[in-house]
Amino acid sequence: MLLEAGASIKYVAERLGHSNMEMTLNVYVHPTDTMKKDGMNKFANHLSLALFYVIHNHKIIFQKIFRIKKTRKTTTNCRGFS
Structure with missing residues (x-):
């Protein structure tokens, strides 16, 4: 107890x-039922935080890539050459 x-x-x-x-x-x-539930909740919270971290970092990386491509498009002249 x-x-x-x-x-x-x-x-x-x-x-x-x-x-x-x-x-x-x-x-x-x-392990009691309460301890098992508590352990499962802690694991689920940790897993969801880790998943959020991965998704958030990928989103930032994709945004940076998109900005780079967008910048390159705006720097080309009217014939499409850099």
Whole structure:
């Protein structure tokens, strides 16, 4: 319950009188439904942020390419030569 509420494993181990956190992890820690949902939400948020970052950067790159092409078109003379 303490871990599900956000307490650190170190605190829980000390509360239970365990000499190290490994014992607490081996005996008491198992993912609850709430912990699974929280983990899935964190993963989904991280994935959506990563996807946004990729899309945003590609958009910036495409905009720069478009501006370069647009600039080149405006610098050509009436015969189409640079």
